[in-house]
Amino acid sequence: MLTAEVALYPQKTSSASSIITDSINSLNRNDLKVEVGSISTRLQGTEEEVWDGLKTLFAQAKDKSEVSMVVTVSNSAV
Numbered sequence: 670m671l672t673a674e675v676a677l678y679p680q681k682t683s684s685a686s687s688i689i690t691d692s693i694n695s696l697n698r699n700d701l702k703v704e705v706g707s708i709s710t711r712l713q714g715t716e717e718e719v720w721d722g723l724k725t726l727f728a729q730a731k732d733k734s735e736v737s738m739v740v741t742v743s744n745s746a747v
Contacts, residue, residue, distance in 0.1 A: 671719040674741045675726060676709040682734040692729040696722050 677692055679685040693710055696703055701722050702713040712722045723740060730736040 670744070671712075671714065671716050672743050672745070673712045673719050673723060674709050675712065675723060676739045677726060677730050678737040678739070679730060679734040680736060685734075688730050688733045688736070691733070692726045695725055695729040697725075 677689050679688040682688065693703065693705060696712075700714055701718045702711075703722075704711040704713075710726075712719050714722070719742070723738075727736065727738050730738070
């Protein structure tokens with residue numbers, strides 16, 4: 670089980686909120702647990718699910734603007 674705390678920062682855009690929302694909505698939530706917070710989103714699942722989720726988030730956002738993504742990954746049950 671992995672947990673990732675992730676924050677997306679779209680740059681050079683006036684629609685950062687919609688880019689972040691669209692990126693979060695692009696996640697396949699069937700098995701990946703997603704908790705959206707005010708400044709970051711927590712992903713929890715198997716290693717494959719979490720890494721795939723992070724890749725999906727970044728890919729969705731980078732197609733709409735330049736973006737920075739800050740991630741903390743843990744294998745503890747936080």
